Amino acid sequence: MSTPYQTREMTPPKPNPGDEPYFTAAAEGKLLLKRCTDCGRVHFYPRALCPFCFSDRLEWTAATGRGEIYSYSVTRGGVPVPYAIAYVTLDEGVRMMTNLVDCDLDDLRIGQRVRVVFKAASDGTMVPCFTPD
Amino acid sequence: MSIKRKACIVGAYEHPTRKAPDKSVAQLHAECAKGALADAGLSKEDIDGYFCAGDAPGLGAFSMVEYMGLKVRHVDTTETGGSSYLIHVAHAAQAIAMGKCNVALITLAGRPRSEGSSGTQVRNWGANLPDGPFELPYAPVTINQYAMAAMRHMYEYGTTSEQLAWIKVAASHHAQYNPQAMLRDVVTVEQVISSPLISDPLHRLDCCVVSDGGGAVIVARPEIAKSLKRPLINVLGAGESPKHTEGGHIDLTYTGAVWSGKAAFEEAGVTPGDIQYASIYDSFTITVLLQLEDLGFCPKGEGGKFVAEGNLISGVGKLPFNTDGGGLCNNHPANRGGMTKIIEAVRQLRGEAHPKVQVPNCQLALAQGTGGSIASRHGSATLILERG
Ligand SMILES: [Zn+2]
Numbered sequence: 001m002s003t004p005y006q007t008r009e010m011t012p013p014k015p016n017p018g019d020e021p022y023f024t025a026a027a028e029g030k031l032l033l034k035r036c037t038d039c040g041r042v043h044f045y046p047r048a049l050c051p052f053c054f055s056d057r058l059e060w061t062a063a064t065g066r067g068e069i070y071s072y073s074v075t076r077g078g079v080p081v082p083y084a085i086a087y088v089t090l091d092e093g094v095r096m097m098t099n100l101v102d103c104d105l106d107d108l109r110i111g112q113r114v115r116v117v118f119k120a121a122s123d124g125t126m127v128p129c130f131t132p133d
Numbered sequence: 134m135s136i137k138r139k140a141c142i143v144g145a146y147e148h149p150t151r152k153a154p155d156k157s158v159a160q161l162h163a164e165c166a167k168g169a170l171a172d173a174g175l176s177k178e179d180i181d182g183y184f185c186a187g188d189a190p191g192l193g194a195f196s197m198v199e200y201m202g203l204k205v206r207h208v209d210t211t212e213t214g215g216s217s218y219l220i221h222v223a224h225a226a227q228a229i230a231m232g233k234c235n236v237a238l239i240t241l242a243g244r245p246r247s248e249g250s251s252g253t254q255v256r257n258w259g260a261n262l263p264d265g266p267f268e269l270p271y272a273p274v275t276i277n278q279y280a281m282a283a284m285r286h287m288y289e290y291g292t293t294s295e296q297l298a299w300i301k302v303a304a305s306h307h308a309q310y311n312p313q314a315m316l317r318d319v320v321t322v323e324q325v326i327s328s329p330l331i332s333d334p335l336h337r338l339d340c341c342v343v344s345d346g347g348g349a350v351i352v353a354r355p356e357i358a359k360s361l362k363r364p365l366i367n368v369l370g371a372g373e374s375p376k377h378t379e380g381g382h383i384d385l386t387y388t389g390a391v392w393s394g395k396a397a398f399e400e401a402g403v404t405p406g407d408i409q410y411a412s413i414y415d416s417f418t419i420t421v422l423l424q425l426e427d428l429g430f431c432p433k434g435e436g437g438k439f440v441a442e443g444n445l446i447s448g449v450g451k452l453p454f455n456t457d458g459g460g461l462c463n464n465h466p467a468n469r470g471g472m473t474k475i476i477e478a479v480r481q482l483r484g485e486a487h488p489k490v491q492v493p494n495c496q497l498a499l500a501q502g503t504g505g506s507i508a509s510r511h512g513s514a515t516l517i518l519e520r521g
Contacts, residue, residue: 011255013266023266044381045267051380071288071385073280075272077331078253085277087383087508094381097509099271110288127270 003105006081012123026126031063044094065116102131140226141358142366144173144351145479153345154247161242169349182207182234186217188467207234213512214504215469223371225352242347243467252276278508280332283419285385296437298325300418303445308458310487316462339418341460348472365521370401377510389513390427397515405429410481412474412500447490456490471502482520
């Protein structure tokens with residue numbers, strides 16, 4: 001079986017107040033994470049208050065953009081084009097939802113190493129996706 | 134304070150419709166309420182507490198109380214998706230124990246089938262979602278969320294598509310006796326795994342139905358319950374628990390049932406081995422497998438083996454489940470499974486399930502629901518009921 005990646009119309013992310021730096025960085029090809037300067041932990045999705053210690057002293061930090069597939073699924077039925085949704089565990093330790101792109105979707109495996117690439121949503125906003133490394 | 138034996142389920146009604154394009158959602162709620170009152174042998178004037186969730190239109194409880202012409206002194210609109218109604222039973226028992234009401238009505242209704250809903254759409258959870266910008270672009274539709282949980286379970290425990298298929302097979306064995314079930318044909322493992330792959334590894338037949346309709350239950354003070362002609366069904370224990378992405382550390386191999394189940398068993402003072410019948414929420418086959426493990430009916434990772442031994446089939450296995458055919462074959466009104474789970478558990482305890490699927494002398498039953506999405510944020514609710 002072979003299911004080549006196809007470009008898919010992505011829903012625009014509609015950032016909430018405070019989310020802008022994440023998407024500004026994405027437009028420049030960078031993946032940012034929120035890190036707490038009190039407890040030192042990185043979390044995802046980014047918040048204004050640390051979900052571990054509730055501190056509001058948080059900073060944006062650049063991720064390496066590398067990680068591995070925690071789980072995924074290729075959605076084939078009832079959708080315009082097949083696509084792979086996934087959770088990727090970043091090397092920074094946090095797991096994020098994403099799409100796996102620019103590959104044969106039938107060759108994907110849990111545990112596979114991936115790196116970040118950016119794809120445009122339908123309004124042009126750049127969104128982090130991942131591809132086999 | 135415990136709710137153990139502080140309240141009873143005295144009325145239960147499942148709307149017979151599976152497609153209702155000509156009925157309003159409010160009408161369906163009211164018809165379900167009327168059916169449950171008739172089942173209990175109570176009248177509208179007896180209701181002094183009303184419970185509903187996000188499927189109720191308009192201002193929720195206020196709109197529905199107005200539509201039905203109720204005069205109540207207690208309302209509760211706890212919204213935890215499809216698990217809401219099990220939580221409502223527990224909250225109604227609490228309210229009764231606290232003296233806030235005597236007879237509580239809980240309704241659910243919706244028309245997703247008439248409105249063209251499908252499991253390959255992104256669910257609409259409203260505006261201002263904090264997670265939305267970081268998830269919605271990736272098209273997290275209902276089925277691929279559960280599919281990711283299935284994929285990880287297969288990876289960690291070696292669970293197979295054939296094992297998952299046994300859950301649909303068991304549901305179909307039960308649905309053949311339910312004239313109102315949407316899918317009444319008995320299916321085989323082979324038929325399930327050869328049905329089209331919708332989102333790897335889940336096939337079309339791993340999915341529940343999409344149906345219009347609804348249901349209602351009535352919870353009452355034990356003294357009132359004893360004055361009615363129906364068998365006494367005691368609320369023994371309950372648990373409710375949210376589970377979420379843990380700040381970027383989600384674990385897809387278990388559900389909130391690990392916590393809600395433990396709380397319910399502790400309150401009821403019984404163990405999984407005591408349960409004679411279980412209603413287990415079944416949006417997809419994997420949903421059932423995870424909850425069976427999390428509730429302690431088998432060890433973590435052994436759900437596949439447990440279901441493939443036929444344990445879920447009434448008259449065959451150790452734990453007859455969803456004897457109405459469940460969401461997988463019978464009914465999934467408003468895309469929410471909790472209400473029908475309670476109703477079939479009540480039928481079993483009353484001895485009113487179809488004779489072909491009735492558990493002999495059923496004294497102790499469990500109903501389990503989840504709401505939301507298992508691969509991000511969801512609520513789990515467990516209810517343990519006893520024949521009084
Ligand atoms: Zn912190």
